[in-house]
Amino acid sequence: MALLELKGVSRHFGGVRAVDGLDLAVEAGQIFGLIGPNGSGKSTTVNLITGLFALTSGSIAFDGRDFGALPTHLRLGRGVARSFQNIRLFGQLTVWQNLWVAQNSPADHAKRGFLSRWLGGQGDVREEISQLLEFSGLAHKQDELAANLAFGEQRRLELARALATRPKLVLLDEPAAGMNNEEIGLLRDRILKMRAQGITVLLVEHVMELVMDVTDRIAVLNFGQKIAEGTPSEIQADAAVRKAYLGGETA
Numbered sequence: 001m002a003l004l005e006l007k008g009v010s011r012h013f014g015g016v017r018a019v020d021g022l023d024l025a026v027e028a029g030q031i032f033g034l035i036g037p038n039g040s041g042k043s044t045t046v047n048l049i050t051g052l053f054a055l056t057s058g059s060i061a062f063d064g065r066d067f068g069a070l071p072t073h074l075r076l077g078r079g080v081a082r083s084f085q086n087i088r089l090f091g092q093l094t095v096w097q098n099l100w101v102a103q104n105s106p107a108d109h110a111k112r113g114f115l116s117r118w119l120g121g122q123g124d125v126r127e128e129i130s131q132l133l134e135f136s137g138l139a140h141k142q143d144e145l146a147a148n149l150a151f152g153e154q155r156r157l158e159l160a161r162a163l164a165t166r167p168k169l170v171l172l173d174e175p176a177a178g179m180n181n182e183e184i185g186l187l188r189d190r191i192l193k194m195r196a197q198g199i200t201v202l203l204v205e206h207v208m209e210l211v212m213d214v215t216d217r218i219a220v221l222n223f224g225q226k227i228a229e230g231t232p233s234e235i236q237a238d239a240a241v242r243k244a245y246l247g248g249e250t251a
């Protein structure tokens with residue numbers, strides 16, 4: 001059974017069919033790519049999976065249970081985390097504090113003894129944050145305000161923050177946007193490490209070298225509908241995909 005399963009998912013904004021009858025199945029342990037021209041419905045799909053937008057119709061199941069009507073924080077509690085296309089961090093908190101807040105997501109309080117963590121912070125909590133800082137190359141910036149970080153560092157902190165919630169599935173919406181080749185190489189390594197640690201990844205991305213390199217499977221959207229799905233090499237050879245990318249809209 002797929003970890004994440006969308007069936008007939010639609011989201012309309014007035015007359016705009018941003019996502020239109022989408023079926024998607026992401027298996028546990030996969031890096032699954034979601035690509036398509038600008039405005040094809042990728043971010044809307046991510047927003048539907050995380051619960052930021054309500055479904056117009058269709059259903060979403062996660063880990064074998066229906067999921068499509070839950071509020072965002074409960075989806076996070078079940079193990080779905082994300083990064084945003086436009087970075088959203090707590091700018092006036094430090095790097096360390098941003099991770100600490102994420103670790104203490106609401107669904108976690110009862111489970112892990114919130115009060116004792118608040119009073120001094122247990123060793124394992126600090127250890128986990130240290131590991132995430134190391135993973136993201138941000139250890140030397142841990143006391144910096146998030147707002148003062150360079151752009152690439154903010155992107156890294158967003159990813160670390162998503163991981164701090166101990167997710168089963170991470171949704172990445174254009175994590176490579178604005179990055180240079182060296183940064184993209186490091187991002188690639190981090191995404192592969194996530195899979196090696198058993199985290200499933202849904203990757204929305206325009207940087208095709210990255211998508212073709214790291215994904216196990218790819219779905220292609222155009223005008224809110226899936227026009228192709230397959231392995232990276234199948235997608236690269238697909239005529240409908242080429243047409244969608246070359247036919248008018250920039251990608």
Ligand SMILES: Nc1ncnc2c1ncn2[C@@H]1O[C@H](COP(=O)(O)OP(=O)(O)OP(=O)(O)O)[C@@H](O)[C@H]1O
Binds near residue numbers: 018
């Ligand atoms: N909140 C909203 N209100 C109205 N229309 C929206 C809203 N969000 C998205 N849309 C529309 O839905 C369509 C799909 O947008 P979406 O942001 O999902 O595309 P995308 O594939 O992520 O594009 P990009 O690659 O540029 O990020 C577009 O026509 C967009 O204008």
Ligand SMILES: [Mg+2]
Binds near residue numbers: 173
């Ligand atoms: Mg988008």
